[in-house]
Amino acid sequence: MPLRQISRFLSYWRVCTALDREVVDAVLAPAYSSSTPELLEALKAWPGTYYWSRREGSDRLVLIRALAPAPADRWALHLLLFLATFATVWIAGTFLTDSPLRFGFPVGPDLAVWWGSVKEWIGASMPGLGFATALMSILLAHEMGHYVVAKWYRISASLPYFLPAPPQLNFIGTFGAFIRLRSPIVDRRQLIDVGAAGPWAGLVVALVVLVIGLLNSQVIAGAEGVTRQLIYIGQRPFYLGDSLLMSAAISWLVGEGTVLLHPMALAGWFGLFVTTLNLLPLGQLDGGHILYALVGRHQATIGKLMWYGLVILGFQFWGWWLWAALILILGRGRLAHPSVLDPHRPIPTSRWPLGVATAVLFIVTFTIDPLPSIL
Numbered sequence: 197m198p199l200r201q202i203s204r205f206l207s208y209w210r211v212c213t214a215l216d217r218e219v220v221d222a223v224l225a226p227a228y229s230s231s232t233p234e235l236l237e238a239l240k241a242w243p244g245t246y247y248w249s250r251r252e253g254s255d256r257l258v259l260i261r262a263l264a265p266a267p268a269d270r271w272a273l274h275l276l277l278f279l280a281t282f283a284t285v286w287i288a289g290t291f292l293t294d295s296p297l298r299f300g301f302p303v304g305p306d307l308a309v310w311w312g313s314v315k316e317w318i319g320a321s322m323p324g325l326g327f328a329t330a331l332m333s334i335l336l337a338h339e340m341g342h343y344v345v346a347k348w349y350r351i352s353a354s355l356p357y358f359l360p361a362p363p364q365l366n367f368i369g370t371f372g373a374f375i376r377l378r379s380p381i382v383d384r385r386q387l388i389d390v391g392a393a394g395p396w397a398g399l400v401v402a403l404v405v406l407v408i409g410l411l412n413s414q415v416i417a418g419a420e421g422v423t424r425q426l427i428y429i430g431q432r433p434f435y436l437g438d439s440l441l442m443s444a445a446i447s448w449l450v451g452e453g454t455v456l457l458h459p460m461a462l463a464g465w466f467g468l469f470v471t472t473l474n475l476l477p478l479g480q481l482d483g484g485h486i487l488y489a490l491v492g493r494h495q496a497t498i499g500k501l502m503w504y505g506l507v508i509l510g511f512q513f514w515g516w517w518l519w520a521a522l523i524l525i526l527g528r529g530r531l532a533h534p535s536v537l538d539p540h541r542p543i544p545t546s547r548w549p550l551g552v553a554t555a556v557l558f559i560v561t562f563t564i565d566p567l568p569s570i571l
Contacts, residue, residue: 198243198261205235206257213263214380214537216352218244220259221538230255245350249385249541258541260382266352267378274355281358281370282332288369289327292427292459323459328369330405330463332358334398335373338470341397342375345390352378368466383541384489391485392554395471399557402471406442406464410449413458424454427462437513437563439468468561473519475558477502479527480534483558488533489543490551496532503531513565 199220203209209222228235230248239246244261339356346353359371381387416426425436425446436457442465446455457465475483478499488495503520510517523531543551 198241199259201238201241202235202259205232205238212537214382215378216262216264216266217350217379217382218261218263219382219537220257221541222257222259224255224257230257245348247385249383249544258382260350262350262352269355271355274357277358277360278332278356281360281373282328284360284363285331285369286321286324286328288324288363288367289331289459289463290321290324291363291367292324292327292462327459327463330409330460331368331370331466334401334405334463334467334470335370337401338394338398338474339373339375341393341395342390345393346375346377349382349386349390350379351381351386351390354378372470381536383536383538384492384543385541385547387485387536388489388543388547388551391482391489392550395475395482395554395557398467399471402464402467405460405467406445407449409458409461409464410445410455413450413455413461415451415453416456425465426454426456428456436462436465437566439472439563440560442468442561442563469563469566472558472561472563475554475561476506476519476523478523478531481523483554484533486551486554488536489547492539493532499531499533509564513567515567 199209199211202222205225205228206222207225209220212219212221224230224235242259242261244259246257246259249256249258335358336356343353343356354376356373356375358373361369361371363369377390381390425438425442427434427436474481475486477483477487477495484495484499487498491498503523506516506520510520
């Protein structure tokens, strides 16, 4: 038994088996501490991961190991979905420029005419390529943030599933992405680390994209002291909603007035929007993970209040009604976060700054009326 090499350092322990994971919650013997060289050497032989949790005045050790190999990832499916989504986002990005794609090609055997049409098509699609690269990088960073931290905790997680969308149905060309956690979450420490990793990883890339995009955007009109964001879908003008972070970035990098957003700036805007959608403290959204990690079962009450808030905001922007309905469907009618295996083990004090910072991130990226309104 793998635990045998470590048991002499422990006063007592309990072993829990959950699906494909064995979790050991142990208390160190008084003669040892978390920095004992002999213990640290013995832990090297543990075939999994471990971390420390101080509780009730004692050093507690949490050990986790897999009982069975993780299911093989279907690389071909994930790659196909990624490429399909990249293609639809690329086409959508091209529609956001002044030179939309034309899908007609010449009829006939003349290769020179064909090659000319192909070059014209490639040239017209280049602005869309920048938009697709930027937006897909944000989505990939977000999901890989979750994935990497889940793997560190030996949680069985799938690779990201990307969801393509026809540009005629969704003008950014995607419904987003997600990963599946196949193993249960042990405690609230794991929950906050996995939940917060995605938004923060995505934010880093979104800010880089946003800065590059805003530096290539331009002020076209507007009264002093007023900042508005403008894009064109084909020939139709749209305004975008403002968040505190977006407004500050525009004021700092571009100036006041009506700002015609570069496609990469639009990708950055959507990166912030995706962040705020995921940080809503509802169900199993990232915000639900983080709030449950911080306050436990009280998340259910706060989540209900937030859901009712979305219903009210729907009178300002109908999309909030759609999002509120989707959350209910995905959660099978539940707004409360499901319990972790050990809900009574508190998170370390070191995780509270992460929770507070993530709550602030939600506030500064939130937009009351986010999606475009026709001029």
